Amino acid sequence: MASILVIDDEKSIRNSLRDILEYEKYKVDEAAEGIAGIELIQKNKYDVILCDIKMPEMDGIEALEKAMQITDTPVIMISGHGTIDTAVEAIKKGAYDYISKPLDLNRLLITVRNALDKTSLIKETIVLKKQVSKTYEMIGESAAILSIKEMIEKVAPTNARVLITGDNGTGKELVARWLHEKSQRSEAPFVEVNCAAIPSELIESKLFGHEKGSFTSAVKQRKGDFEQANGGTLFLDEIGDMSLSAQSKVLRALQENKIMRVGGEKEISVDVRIIAATNKNLKDEIKNNNFREDLYHRLSVILIHVPLLKERKEDIPLLANFMIENICAEQGKPIISFTDDAIKELQKISWTGNIRELRNVIERLAILCENEISGEDVKLYAQPLST
Numbered sequence: 001m002a003s004i005l006v007i008d009d010e011k012s013i014r015n016s017l018r019d020i021l022e023y024e025k026y027k028v029d030e031a032a033e034g035i036a037g038i039e040l041i042q043k044n045k046y047d048v049i050l051c052d053i054k055m056p057e058m059d060g061i062e063a064l065e066k067a068m069q070i071t072d073t074p075v076i077m078i079s080g081h082g083t084i085d086t087a088v089e090a091i092k093k094g095a096y097d098y099i100s101k102p103l104d105l106n107r108l109l110i111t112v113r114n115a116l117d118k119t120s121l122i123k124e125t126i127v128l129k130k131q132v133s134k135t136y137e138m139i140g141e142s143a144a145i146l147s148i149k150e151m152i153e154k155v156a157p158t159n160a161r162v163l164i165t166g167d168n169g170t171g172k173e174l175v176a177r178w179l180h181e182k183s184q185r186s187e188a189p190f191v192e193v194n195c196a197a198i199p200s201e202l203i204e205s206k207l208f209g210h211e212k213g214s215f216t217s218a219v220k221q222r223k224g225d226f227e228q229a230n231g232g233t234l235f236l237d238e239i240g241d242m243s244l245s246a247q248s249k250v251l252r253a254l255q256e257n258k259i260m261r262v263g264g265e266k267e268i269s270v271d272v273r274i275i276a277a278t279n280k281n282l283k284d285e286i287k288n289n290n291f292r293e294d295l296y297h298r299l300s301v302i303l304i305h306v307p308l309l310k311e312r313k314e315d316i317p318l319l320a321n322f323m324i325e326n327i328c329a330e331q332g333k334p335i336i337s338f339t340d341d342a343i344k345e346l347q348k349i350s351w352t353g354n355i356r357e358l359r360n361v362i363e364r365l366a367i368l369c370e371n372e373i374s375g376e377d378v379k380l381y382a383q384p385l386s387t
Contacts, residue, residue, distance in 0.1 A: 001025060001026065001027050002026050002027065002047040002048065002116055002119075003026070003027045003028075003029070003044070003045070003046050003047050004021055004026050004027065004028050004029070004046060004047065004048045004049070004050065004112070005028075005029045005030075005031065005037065005040055005041065005044075005046045005048075005049045005050070006018065006021075006028060006029070006030050006031070006050045007030075007031045007033070007034060007036075007037035007049065007050065007051040007052060007055075007060070007063060008030075008031075008032075008050070008051075008052040008055070008078070009032055009033055009052060009054075009055045009056060010052070011032070013052070013078075013101075014030045014032070016103075017050060017103075018030065020105065020108070020109070021112070024109065024112075026112075029044065029046070033055050033056060033057055033058065034051075034055050034057065034058030034059065034060065034062060034063035034066075035057060035058050037049075037051065037063055037067075038058075038063060038066050038067065038070070041067055041070050041071055041073075042070060045071075045073075046071070046073050047073065047115075047116055047119045048073065048074055048075075048076065048096075048112055048115045048116060048119065049067060049073055049074070049075045049076070050075075050076050050078055050112075051063055051064060051067070051075055051076070051077055051078065052077075052078055052079060053077055053078070053079035053086060053090070054079060054080075060077055060079070060090075061089065061090060061093060064077065064090060064093055064094065064095055065093055065094075068093070068094045072122055073119065074096035074097075074115035074118050074119060075094070075095050075096055076095065076096050076097050076098070076099060076111055076112070076115060077090040077095045077097070077098045077099070078098075078099050078100070078101060078103065079098075079100060079101060080100065080101030080102070086098075087100075096111075096115050096118065097111050097114075097115070099111060137322070138171075138174055138175075138178055139315065139318050139319050139322045140312060140315035140318060140319065141314070141315065141318065142312035142314050142315045144307040144311065144312050145307075145312060145315060148175060148304060148306065151302070151304055152175065152178050152179055152182060152304075153182065155179065155302050155304075156178070156179045156180075156181075156182035156183045157182070157183060157184060158183075159273050160301045160302050161254075161273070161274045161275070161276070161298065161299050161300075161301045161302070162176075162179060162275045162276070162301070162302045162303075162304060163276050163277070163278070163282075163296075163299045163300040163301075163302070163303055163304070164176060164275065164276070164277040164278075164304045164305075164306060165277070165278060165279075165282075165303065165304070165305045165306070166277075166279065166305055166306030166307070166308075167279055167308055167354060168279050168353070168354065168356070169309075169353045169354035169355055169356030169357060170306040170307065170308060170309070170354045170355060171306055171354070171355050172237070172277040172279075172306050173192070173235070173237060173277070175277075175304055175306060176192075176233075176235045176237075176275045176277060177190065179233070179275055180232070180233040180235075180273075180275070183233070183273070185231065185232045185233055185273060188229075188230075188231040188232030188233070189228060189229050189230075189231070189232035189233070190229075190232055190233045190235065191225050191228050191229035191232065191233070191234050191235065192235045192237060193206065193207065193225050193234065193235065193236050193237065194237045194238060195236055195237060195238045195239050195240075195241050195242040195246075196237075196238035196241035197238075200243040200245070200246070203242060203243060203246045204245065204246050204249060204262055205218075205222070205224070205262050206224060206225060207224050207225050207226055207246065207249070207250065207259075208224040208226060208249065208253075208259045208260065208261055208262060209221070209222050209223045209224030209226075209227060209259075209261040209262065209264075210222055210224075210261050210262035210263050210264075211261050211262070211263040211264045213263065214261070214262045214263020214264070215262070215263070218262075218263065221261075222261075223261075224259065224261065226253060226259045226270045226272055227259070227268065227270060229270075229272045230270050230271055230272060231271055231272075232272065232273070233272070233273045233274075233275060234272045234273070234274055234275070235275045235276075235277070236250075236274065236275070236276040236277070237276075237277050238277065238278055238279065239276040239277065239278050239299070240278035240279070240280035240282055240285055240290075240291060241278075241280075244290075244291075244292065247291065247292045247295050248292065248295075250295065251292060251294060251295045251298060253270070254274060254295075254298045254299075255298070257269060257270055257271065257272075258270065274299065276299045282296050282300075283296075308351075308354060309351040309354040309355055309357075309358060310350055310351050313347045316343065316346050316347050316358070317338075317343050317347075319355070319358060320338055320343065320346055320358070320362055321338065323358070323359050323362040323363075324336055324337075324338070324362055324365075324366055324373075327362060327363050327366045328366055331366065331367075333366075334371075336365075336366060336369060336370070336371060336372060336373055337371075337372050337373070338372075338373045339372060339373065339374050339375060341374065341375030342373045342374050342375050342377065342378050344375065345375045345378035345379060345382070346358075346361075346378055346382070349361075349382060349383065361381070361382045364381050364382075365377060365378070365381055365382070368381055369381075
């Protein structure tokens with residue numbers, strides 16, 4: 001049941017609003033003036049707040065300003081003495097909407113429902129952000145991981161370009177996500193491009209977009225990833241697999257902060273932070289004329305190397321327990337624990353697939369084992385191809 005606070009100095013208005021809202025199955029609290037309303041907001045969580053503007057001691061605009069400092073609950077302002085200027089001021093100060101007295105019942109209920117939808121979206125966003133944050137949490141206390149975390153803390157608030165190196169499955173995307181989440185661009189888009197998965201003839205259209213009719217299948221204009229990431233972060237994963245033609249255009253975009261769509265004639269300004277990653281040795285690729293040296297230097301302002309899992313086996317107990325909790329939660333089953341010998345067996349494995357392989361094995365163990373995972377279970381299920 002949604003909870004609504006009504007702040008109004010007129011008892012008749014409070015009574016009328018209570019009758020209307022309770023009939024619609026809402027829970028209603030009342031306050032006869034602004035100070036009492038703020039006290040209730042500090043004590044309780046409301047889904048919508050209705051606040052009069054003309055009140056003694058603390059008027060509605062002041063109450064609105066204080067409410068905005070306490071909560072993100074939508075505040076609907078109501079007044080019988082207001083003007084257009086008053087309504088504009090209320091909206092500028094953060095009010096969700098403004099309704100004049102005498103109140104129109106249909107307008108009131110529609111506005112309340114829309115405000116409740118906003119509250120619902122805010123709650124869902126908070127939950128999703130927590131889930132995403134947990135999904136991309138960096139687990140480990142080894143020297144190598146602590147060094148990466150320290151580097152991220154230093155580099156993330158800047159706009160410096162970062163090149164992340166490491167084998168497949170080590171967690172390069174995780175480092176990129178953390179750099180974005182801890183940056184001043186965290187509220188803006190994080191756009192990921194897997195350069196290895198896109199055919200060379202399509203990579204330029206993917207990155208820079210295209211105009212309608214610029215090639216056979218270009219039936220409409222499309223914004224590229226640079227434009228979609230504007231204001232945020234563009235993560236170029238496996239950049240070592242990008243074609244030389246696309247490399248030259250990326251280099252130009254980095255130099256000038258401008259791009260041009262395929263088939264277009266107009267330059268478009270972009271504000272994008274570039275984070276790149278590769279599992280290749282780019283210096284070898286430069287020697288073999290597969291990668292531009294000038295682009296390498298543009299990308300590698302900061303270098304972060306993600307170690308192999310076998311190089312930080314002391315992190316395996318933390319990783320295994322973190323993964324089993326998440327997997328059991330996803331599958332709706334009780335959390336399964338590891339015995340000490342199970343952890344030791346996990347630490348003996350070479351993990352050629354790194355973190356990705358470890359997670360697959362933990363998921364397999366979660367599905368096939370009950371209550372507890374033993375060393376024998378790890379031997380039996382972790383590497384079935386070797387038996």
